[in-house]
Amino acid sequence: xxxxxxxxxxxxxxxxxxxxxxxxxxxxxxxxxxxxxxxxxxxxxxxxxxxxxxxxxxxxxxxxxxxxxxxxxxxxxxxxxxxxxxxxxxxxxxxxxxxxxxxxxxxxxxxxxxxxxxxxxxxxxxxxxxxxxxxxxxxxxxxxxxxxxxxxxxxxxxxxxxxxxxxxxxxxxxxxxxxxxxxxxxxxxxxxxxxxxxxxxxxxxxxxxxxxxxxxxxxxxxxxxxxxxxxxxxxxxxxxxxxxxxxxxxxxxxxxxxxxxxxxxxxxxxxxxxxxxxxxxxxxxxxxxxxxxxxxxxxx
Amino acid sequence: xxxxxxxxxxxxxxxxxxxxxxxxxxxxxxxxxxxxxxxxxxxxxxxxxxxxxxxxxxxxxxxxxxxxxxxxxxxxxxxxxxxxxxxxxxxxxxxxxxxxxxxxxxxxxxxxxxxxxxxxxxxxxxxxxxxxxxxxxxxxxxxxxxxxxxxxxxxxxxxxxxxxxxxxxxxxxxxxxxxxxxxxxxxxxxxxxxxxxxxxxxxxxxxxxxxxxxxxxxxxxxxxxxxxxxxxxxxxxxxxxxxxxxxxxxxxxxxxxxxxxxxxxxxxxxxxxxxxxxxxxxxxxxxxxxxxxxxxxxxxxxxxxxxxxxxxxxxxxxxxxxxxxxxxxxxxxxxxxxxxxxxxxxxxxxxxxxxxxxxxxxxxxxxxxxxxxxxxxxxxxxxxxxxxxxxxxxxxxxxxxxxxxxxxxxxxxxxxxxxxxxxxxxxxxxxxxxxxxxxxxxxxxxxxxxxxxxxxxxxxxxxxxxxxxxxxxxxxxxxxxxxxxxxxxxxxxxxxxxxxxxxxxxxxxxxxxxxx
Numbered sequence: 001x002x003x004x005x006x007x008x009x010x011x012x013x014x015x016x017x018x019x020x021x022x023x024x025x026x027x028x029x030x031x032x033x034x035x036x037x038x039x040x041x042x043x044x045x046x047x048x049x050x051x052x053x054x055x056x057x058x059x060x061x062x063x064x065x066x067x068x069x070x071x072x073x074x075x076x077x078x079x080x081x082x083x084x085x086x087x088x089x090x091x092x093x094x095x096x097x098x099x100x101x102x103x104x105x106x107x108x109x110x111x112x113x114x115x116x117x118x119x120x121x122x123x124x125x126x127x128x129x130x131x132x133x134x135x136x137x138x139x140x141x142x143x144x145x146x147x148x149x150x151x152x153x154x155x156x157x158x159x160x161x162x163x164x165x166x167x168x169x170x171x172x173x174x175x176x177x178x179x180x181x182x183x184x185x186x187x188x189x190x191x192x193x194x195x196x197x198x199x200x201x202x203x204x205x206x207x208x209x210x211x212x213x214x215x216x217x218x219x220x221x222x223x224x225x226x227x228x229x230x231x232x233x234x235x236x237x238x239x240x241x242x243x244x245x246x247x248x249x250x251x252x253x254x255x256x257x258x259x260x261x262x263x264x265x266x267x268x269x270x271x272x273x274x275x276x277x278x279x280x281x282x283x284x285x286x287x288x289x290x291x292x293x294x295x296x297x298x299x300x
Numbered sequence: 301x302x303x304x305x306x307x308x309x310x311x312x313x314x315x316x317x318x319x320x321x322x323x324x325x326x327x328x329x330x331x332x333x334x335x336x337x338x339x340x341x342x343x344x345x346x347x348x349x350x351x352x353x354x355x356x357x358x359x360x361x362x363x364x365x366x367x368x369x370x371x372x373x374x375x376x377x378x379x380x381x382x383x384x385x386x387x388x389x390x391x392x393x394x395x396x397x398x399x400x401x402x403x404x405x406x407x408x409x410x411x412x413x414x415x416x417x418x419x420x421x422x423x424x425x426x427x428x429x430x431x432x433x434x435x436x437x438x439x440x441x442x443x444x445x446x447x448x449x450x451x452x453x454x455x456x457x458x459x460x461x462x463x464x465x466x467x468x469x470x471x472x473x474x475x476x477x478x479x480x481x482x483x484x485x486x487x488x489x490x491x492x493x494x495x496x497x498x499x500x501x502x503x504x505x506x507x508x509x510x511x512x513x514x515x516x517x518x519x520x521x522x523x524x525x526x527x528x529x530x531x532x533x534x535x536x537x538x539x540x541x542x543x544x545x546x547x548x549x550x551x552x553x554x555x556x557x558x559x560x561x562x563x564x565x566x567x568x569x570x571x572x573x574x575x576x577x578x579x580x581x582x583x584x585x586x587x588x589x590x591x592x593x594x595x596x597x598x599x600x601x602x603x604x605x606x607x608x609x610x611x612x613x614x615x616x617x618x619x620x621x622x623x624x625x626x627x628x629x630x631x632x633x634x635x636x637x638x639x640x641x642x643x644x645x646x647x648x649x650x651x652x653x654x655x656x657x658x659x660x661x662x663x664x665x666x667x668x669x670x671x672x673x674x675x676x677x678x679x680x681x682x683x684x685x686x687x688x689x690x691x692x693x694x695x696x697x698x699x700x701x702x703x704x705x706x707x708x709x710x711x712x713x714x715x716x717x718x719x720x721x722x723x724x725x726x727x728x729x730x731x732x733x734x735x736x737x738x739x740x741x742x743x744x745x746x747x748x749x750x751x752x753x754x755x756x757x758x759x760x761x762x763x764x765x766x767x768x769x770x771x772x773x774x775x776x777x778x779x780x781x782x783x784x785x786x787x788x789x790x791x792x793x794x795x796x797x798x799x800x801x802x803x804x805x806x807x808x809x810x811x812x813x814x815x816x
Contacts, residue, residue: 026781029745030557230553234560294765 005094006129006154009292010034010195011224011240012233013070013157017042019051024058027067030230033292034068039084040075040099048080052087059091070131072097076106082113088128089117095129095154100162102139104149107132111150126152131197135159136166140181143188155195157226158185163199173209175216186221195223204229214239241293242286250286253279254300305683305732307807310794313444319804324706324737327659327802335460338503340528350476350530354388354508357529358466361504363389365396367465370502372494373403373427374470374631375487378541381470381508382408384533390419398422398443400462402453402494402652403697406430407541415440424462426450427697428687428796436795437693439811445694445796447687447733447809450494450630451656451663451703452801457497458653458660461803467502469495469522470536474509478527479520482632482649483642485511487537490611490632490641492521496651499526510536521649543635549614554716554745555585561766562672562714562743563592567600568764569757571669571709574602579609579671579704582633585714586672590614597623608655608664609671609700611637611647619644628664630655630700656703658801665700665707673701675715677729680771682736682751684713685729687798690722692788692812694796698733702801705738710757713739717746723778723785725771730788732807733798746777789813 014032016023018039027035037058043051059069071093073084077100088096098110107130114128130152134140140163147156158181164170169177182198189196198217201210214236217225225236242250249271256270257280267276290296302308303320314320342349351357363369369389371382382401387410389397397420404411404425412431414420421442426449428436436445448456456462471480472487482491487510499505505527512532516524550556562585566572578593580586591614597603604624607615611629613636618624626646632638640647656665665671676696677685684705687696705711715724725744740757742749749771750758761768790810800806 026745030553231556 007195008033008068009224009288010068010155010197011289011292012236013197013224013226014230014233015042015072015200015226015228018055018058018071019043019047021054021058024054025062027230028064030233032067032227032230032233033224034070035064036070036072036097036226037093038072039080040072048074052084056087056091059088059093068094070095070097072099072133073110075099076109081110085110085113086117086120089114089123090121092123093128095131097157098130098132099159100135100139101132101146101156102136103142104145107146107149107153111152114152128152129154131155131157133157133159134181134185135162137163140184143185144191147188147192147194153194155197155223156185156189157197158182158199159226160199173212175213182220190221196221198222198225200226200228201232202228204231207235211235211239237293240289241295242290244295246286247290247296250283250290251298251300253283254287257283303805305681305735305806307732309805309808313794313797313805313808321735321800321804321806324735324801326804330659330802332459332659334458335463335501337501340504342528348476349478349527350512350532354385354506354531354533355392357506357531358385358388358392358394360529361466361506363394363466365394368398368400368422368463370400370464370467370498371402372469372492372498373401373405374482374489374492374494375407375537375542377405377407378487378538379407379470380535380537381468383410385468385508386411386414386419390414390417395419396421396442398424400424400453400464401426402450403427403699404429404432408432412440418442424448424453424456426453426699428694429696433694437809437812439791439793439795441795444794445809447698447796447798449656449698449702449801450652450700451658451665452799452803454497454651454653454657455659455801455803456799457501458657459803464498464502466504466506467495467498468506468508469499471507471509471522472536473511473513473517474507474530475513475515475517475524476530477515477524478505478507478522478530479515479517479524480507480509480522480527481517481519482521484513485509486535487539487542488638489537489542490638491629491649493630493650493652493655495522497653499523504528506531508533508536510534543632543638549591550584550588552584556588558714558716558743558745559585559588560592561748562589562712563596564764564766565712565741565743565748565761566593566670566710567596568761568766569710570760572596572600572602575605576602576669577606577608577667578604579607579665579668579708580615581673582610582612583674586674587612587614589672589714590618594618594621594623608668609704611641613637616640616644616647619647628655656700656707658703658706663703663707665703668704668708670710670712671704671708672712672714673705675713675724677724677726678713678715678739678742679726679729679736680775682739682742682771683729683732684734684736684739685731687733688731688809690730690785690788692730692790692809694809696733698798702734702738705734706801710740711738712741712743714743717744717774717778718782721782723775723782725774725778726785727775731798731809735800735806742771742774744774747774749774
């Protein structure tokens with residue numbers, strides 16, 4: 001699979017109830033980076049088949065353009081997940097989100113089912129990516145093995161609802177109740193070279209609270225955030241869009257690295273700061289974020 | 301004969317001085333003499349205008365077969381007046397009546413049966429919904445209905461194109477001499493703007509109230525010098541349906557996204573500067589635009605000089621926050637607007653002629669910078685339909701849409717690209733109610749299009765980094781989602797004409813074809 005696909009920008013991942021075709025039919029108009037069609041918690045137990053049917057037809061018939069389509073399947077402890085994966089792969093979903101992932105073998109079981117479905121429905125082997133949702137203390141402690149479990153895995157997402165309950169706490173505006181989990185999962189993701197996404201913010205009307213949390217996410221180094229309402233998308237994108245100064249610095253780093261590489265120089269100064277090849281990925285990501293945010297028209 | 305928006309107007313309709321639409325400003329400079337009403341002088345100081353009931357008033361006014369009566373729609377879906385008066389007219393054996401109303405809606409469904417019985421043979425209105433719309437579209441009305449904008453209605457009255465024999469004006473309060481106000485009483489509707497022309501130009505004027513107040517009821521919306529009789533009844537309307545407690549601003553993310561994009565478009569134009577003026581519709585995304593404007597005004601450090609139109613709480617909130625200097629009011633949609641027009645010193649009631657009559661000496665709409673409006677349909681020529689449904693049945697209201705659109709420097713239509721399985725952006729609207737030359741920008745959930753005639757706006761909007769597309773692209777997108785709709789099938793008979801603001805013919809509405 002392409003490394004670019006795994007590393008694409010995922011500032012926002014919008015949850016959509018797969019039981020509601022009216023929501024799924026054109027959610028791309030809100031321009032999230034990814035959508036997550038939810039077959040799990042949003043769908044009543046006796047509606048799983050209907051939701052899967054809607055999802056399949058949605059995947060087959062609606063052009064989402066540049067928006068990535070992920071499916072949250074039901075958990076490994078349910079009778080639904082295998083059929084969820086088959087419907088998703090048959091429909092051509094870009095990826096599968098594993099709920100309540102606690103260990104590497106959870107990812108591998110999902111991967112085997114995906115491989116089987118890709119063969120069954122003649123989809124390109126390896127074309128269906130995986131992301132894992134970490135929702136429990138055990139999942140947090142095993143974050144590194146989860147992040148390193150599969151070549152298909154592009155990222156991990158922290159899921160706050162179940163985690164807070166398991167930790168005998170609740171949401172606090174300071175984020176203190178999630179601080180350790182955020183730090184641990186984020187470090188594991190960075191160590192493994194996969195992306196990391198923060199949990200949803202469910203109080204839609206608390207715009208200021210949401211903004212504070214997204215700013216904290218960006219400062220911590222998250223790649224993006226799961227969102228539950230389209231109104232949250234523009235806020236995340238705005239906060240993740242680099243400022244003018246960051247963009248100019250990134251441009252200078254990319255340009256200088258290219259020029260110095262041609263001259264055989266590995267380490268050099270840009271604006272008085274030491275720069276080497278390790279800075280390239282960060283600078284490129286800054287420019288990609290700026291381009292996605294509509295504030296950078298350059299071609300670096 | 302084809303008119304300026306390409307609609308074929310049957311020659312039979314082009315009689316008695318009627319002509320086809322030739323462009324929004326074609327009648328500029330037209331000279332005419334206003335007609336005067338017939339007046340019965342009330343000289344005796346001791347005479348009372350208060351009559352015991354509506355029947356007596358109808359008798360005293362000499363209402364006969366073939367005459368025209370008028371009503372206003374400030375009571376909206378809570379109105380009792382139209383049905384009350386029309387029942388009495390029918391009970392008295394009078395028929396062949398033309399109703400000239402500022403709007404007719406679901407509250408007036410009983411009139412549909414009167415159309416079938418020949419009691420009502422003519423309708424002239426700025427809005428037509430419910431069973432009346434069905435009856436007219438089915439061909440039950442004897443005469444051709446006339447649909448006019450709010451400004452066009454006043455123009456027709458003030459030019460004598462429609463002569464009102466008796467105006468029945470429901471008023472929340474009145475004194476015994478007919479000084480009537482929108483304020484107070486059990487059915488407070490704020491203002492009585494739509495009735496001002498009726499009171500001044502009708503031969504007979506009857507004020508109907510459920511709250512008689514001591515003389516003088518000042519300042520009056522309807523001046524007692526124009527009023528012949530006052531009738532007191534138990535209830536003139538249902539207060540709960542007259543002014544909603546608060547119109548809920550939409551929380552629909554799609555509406556909010558369109559509203560925010562609309563506000564961004566506004567902010568990108570040169571008109572968005574300190575002292576600008578603004579009108580918005582009362583529904584969904586149009587109403588929500590106020591919310592986004594507020595933060596943009598604060599950010600730029602600018603204020604709105606005046607807001608116009610049907611008024612709602614979001615406008616009142618901006619007034620109270622000091623972000624609007626004054627509010628100019630022709631109708632109140634919620635309790636906050638009613639309260640404000642009574643109490644805020646810079647919230648003013650105006651007449652509908654002041655608001656929008658295109659052929660007086662200059663209406664308020666002419667001074668608008670922005671108006672944000674909705675549409676049932678909009679076509680690739682930017683023509684808008686707000687009066688007929690996708691089935692061709694009359695179920696809407698031109699209202700002030702064509703007036704504000706024509707007057708404003710920047711007219712923005714905000715509408716979803718499709719509604720259910722109906723494309724909103726289409727090749728050709730069923731009925732043209734607002735000509736495309738009045739529409740500047742279209743904001744949909746799938747993209748923004750600018751009328752090619754407004755290259756200045758194209759430049760301003762794109763310079764602000766807002767992506768735009770062609771209206772044809774939006775139409776194709778709509779068709780790709782829901783398919784290309786079949787044309788609505790109509791019969792031959794014309795059941796209604798849509799007048800342009802200046803009285804020329806913009807379009808016709810034909811009888812809907814029955815399913816066979």
